[in-house]
Amino acid sequence: MAQIIADLHCQIQNDNHIKLNADFCCKAGEVLAVVGPSGGGKTTLLRMIAGLNHPDAGQIHFGEQPWFDDKARIALSPQQRHIGYMPQHFGLFPNLTALENVVAGLDHIPKSERITRAKDWLERVNLHGLPDRLPAHLSGGQRQRVALARALAREPSVLLLDEPFSAVDRETRERLYLELARLKEQLLCPVIMVTHDLNEALLLADTMMLISQGQMLQQGAPFEVLSRPRNEAVARQMGLRNIFDGEVVFQDSTKDLTWLKCGEQLIACDFGKDRPVGSRVRWVIPNQGIRFNSISNGRLCRSFNKLDITIDALLVMGESVRLLCYVTGTQLQLHTEISLHLAQKLALKKGMQTTVALKSEQIHILEPL
Amino acid sequence: MMDWQALWLSVKLSGITVLVLIPLAILAGRALAYRQFVGKSWVEALIMVPLVLPPTVIGYYLLVGLGSQSWLGQWIEQVIGQQLVFHFSGLVIASVLVNIPFAVQPIQRAFETVPHDVRDAAACCGMGRIKILLKIELPMVWPGVLTALVLCFSHVLGEFGVVLMMGGNIAGETKTISIAIYDSVQSFDFNAAGTMSLVLLLFAVTALALTTSLSRRLGGQRGTNHR
Numbered sequence: 001m002a003q004i005i006a007d008l009h010c011q012i013q014n015d016n017h018i019k020l021n022a023d024f025c026c027k028a029g030e031v032l033a034v035v036g037p038s039g040g041g042k043t044t045l046l047r048m049i050a051g052l053n054h055p056d057a058g059q060i061h062f063g064e065q066p067w068f069d070d071k072a073r074i075a076l077s078p079q080q081r082h083i084g085y086m087p088q089h090f091g092l093f094p095n096l097t098a099l100e101n102v103v104a105g106l107d108h109i110p111k112s113e114r115i116t117r118a119k120d121w122l123e124r125v126n127l128h129g130l131p132d133r134l135p136a137h138l139s140g141g142q143r144q145r146v147a148l149a150r151a152l153a154r155e156p157s158v159l160l161l162d163e164p165f166s167a168v169d170r171e172t173r174e175r176l177y178l179e180l181a182r183l184k185e186q187l188l189c190p191v192i193m194v195t196h197d198l199n200e201a202l203l204l205a206d207t208m209m210l211i212s213q214g215q216m217l218q219q220g221a222p223f224e225v226l227s228r229p230r231n232e233a234v235a236r237q238m239g240l241r242n243i244f245d246g247e248v249v250f251q252d253s254t255k256d257l258t259w260l261k262c263g264e265q266l267i268a269c270d271f272g273k274d275r276p277v278g279s280r281v282r283w284v285i286p287n288q289g290i291r292f293n294s295i296s297n298g299r300l301c302r303s304f305n306k307l308d309i310t311i312d313a314l315l316v317m318g319e320s321v322r323l324l325c326y327v328t329g330t331q332l333q334l335h336t337e338i339s340l341h342l343a344q345k346l347a348l349k350k351g352m353q354t355t356v357a358l359k360s361e362q363i364h365i366l367e368p369l
Numbered sequence: 370m371m372d373w374q375a376l377w378l379s380v381k382l383s384g385i386t387v388l389v390l391i392p393l394a395i396l397a398g399r400a401l402a403y404r405q406f407v408g409k410s411w412v413e414a415l416i417m418v419p420l421v422l423p424p425t426v427i428g429y430y431l432l433v434g435l436g437s438q439s440w441l442g443q444w445i446e447q448v449i450g451q452q453l454v455f456h457f458s459g460l461v462i463a464s465v466l467v468n469i470p471f472a473v474q475p476i477q478r479a480f481e482t483v484p485h486d487v488r489d490a491a492a493c494c495g496m497g498r499i500k501i502l503l504k505i506e507l508p509m510v511w512p513g514v515l516t517a518l519v520l521c522f523s524h525v526l527g528e529f530g531v532v533l534m535m536g537g538n539i540a541g542e543t544k545t546i547s548i549a550i551y552d553s554v555q556s557f558d559f560n561a562a563g564t565m566s567l568v569l570l571l572f573a574v575t576a577l578a579l580t581t582s583l584s585r586r587l588g589g590q591r592g593t594n595h596r
Contacts (some may be wrong), residue, residue, distance in 0.1 A: 052489050078492040091490030095508035104504075107495035149496070160493075 003155035006063025012055035019214035026190035028141040033212040077311035084156030090147035092135040099131035141172035268304040269363035289362025305358035375549035383525040398476030428534025479513020512584035
């Protein structure tokens with residue numbers, strides 16, 4: 001059976017047990033990361049796409065083929081959908097060897113070809129020499145790769161990965177990121193990956209969907225969602241903590257700038273015509289919009305948005321330093337993270353007063369909730 | 370003197386009971402382990418009843434319920450041309466009913482240890498329900514099935530109250546080894562009673578030791594689960 005290449009369209013509502021509302025499309029060859037806090041409905045969404053659970057209403061279509069349609073009373077089983085599914089704890093069959101586990105997923109090809117195909121896939125995920133091992137005798141990373149090989153070997157219509165890296169240690173995870181990034185180039189099917197790790201989504205996904213309490217908050221390219229969160233809920237989900245109140249005081253269309261008043265500070269950001277002068281807004285700046293490194297070489301004088309700050313706390317976290325600062329003369333807190341190298345170069349320490357610049361193009365005004 | 374006829378009858382009764390009960394217990398144990406339904410607690414309680422009810426009471430109800438005076442007993446006699454009470458087939462039915470908790474409980478507990486992930490992955494690998502049961506689940510719940518099998522076999526071998534009530538004491542038909550021991554004691558033949566009791570004791574200890582050892586070995590081969 002040749003692999004069918006098509007996009008996945010999903011528009012579902014569920015109110016019983018777990019509330020879920022989702023409407024999205026995942027294109028063939030695209031990796032969609034579903035990100036959100038635990039209990040937000042991510043795994044439920046994946047199970048509904050797999051056919052392991054059915055939503056109350058809506059449609060799921062793979063290309064032209066309906067997988068679920070409540071009105072037409074269509075609900076294909078997981079077996080009929082021919083998906084590749086990798087559960088959070090891999091779901092390896094403990095009584096079967098690594099090779100047999102992969103063979104178990106190859107029901108779509110003739111029996112005589114299965115062993116060869118399974119061996120080939122084990123090699124593709126760098127598991128040569130281990131086909132006869134039982135899952136209990138494999139490391140976490142090896143088990144993860146067997147599960148991935150089993151899911152991919154099916155030449156699935158859709159590949160579903162449920163927190164694929166959560167059960168392995170950090171070193172293995174880093175290695176597996178690279179392997180999945182390499183495999184991604186060869187994947188032709190839509191890939192939906194559930195994760196609560198933003199970095200994972202930023203690293204591996206082409207598009208990202210934020211989901212919380214069963215509601216889709218925002219969908220888009222990962223960097224777009226990170227730098228342009230739709231509202232405060234999305235910004236907080238993305239781990240952005242520098243969210244402030246402001247008042248629009250001037251619209252400068254000639255320089256494409258909107259001026260905000262924040263406390264006693266005037267802050268310039270990209271022009272937004274739908275923000276009338278006098279309106280109250282909430283605005284956010286991501287970490288990469290806060291500049292420390294220009295202070296020492298004098299480039300800061302050309303910037304708008306200079307803020308005098310006092311460093312209240314420094315927390316060294318390996319190669320980076322997390323800083324908590326107060327905007328001098330106000331109660332406004334600024335959270336930021338810079339490299340350890342830069343912190344040492346600038347001789348930052350607790351109680352120190354310094355100046356930072358906020359990049360105007362990185363300041364984003366949030367939609368009201 | 371050993372009553373070989375009674376021993377053979379007991380072994381035959383145990384074997385048939387196990388053959389009838391274990392497949393049913395696998396289906397019931399699996400359903401109880403995986404499914405949530407209204408009244409599940411009541412069903413589980415009903416299954417456990419033979420554990421707390423005196424065997425003579427169960428035997429009494431079976432005798433009355435399946436005897437020639439009851440409509441059910443009369444109907445069965447019409448259909449199969451044979452009365453169930455005081456007959457070997459009646460003993461099989463009684464043994465199956467009395468041993469339900471010994472069969473279902475260990476199998477249900479074993480199915481409860483099969484992780485969701487494994488069952489989901491099997492379905493997503495295209496396997497149907499029967500294939501999942503035979504290829505994935507049964508090898509995982511095998512120690513539980515083995516425990517159920519040994520428990521039921523040993524329990525039927527030593528069953529007394531229900532057998533006596535339902536079957537009486539007909540040599541070659543319903544006289545099992547437990548009843549033969551009782552008979553021997555009644556007739557002051559303590560040598561025969563002692564020999565037969567020792568055989569049952571040795572069988573029980575050996576069966577349990579083998580089950581424990583085999584379960585451990587199977588568990589060791591499979592190792593810890595995928596977590």
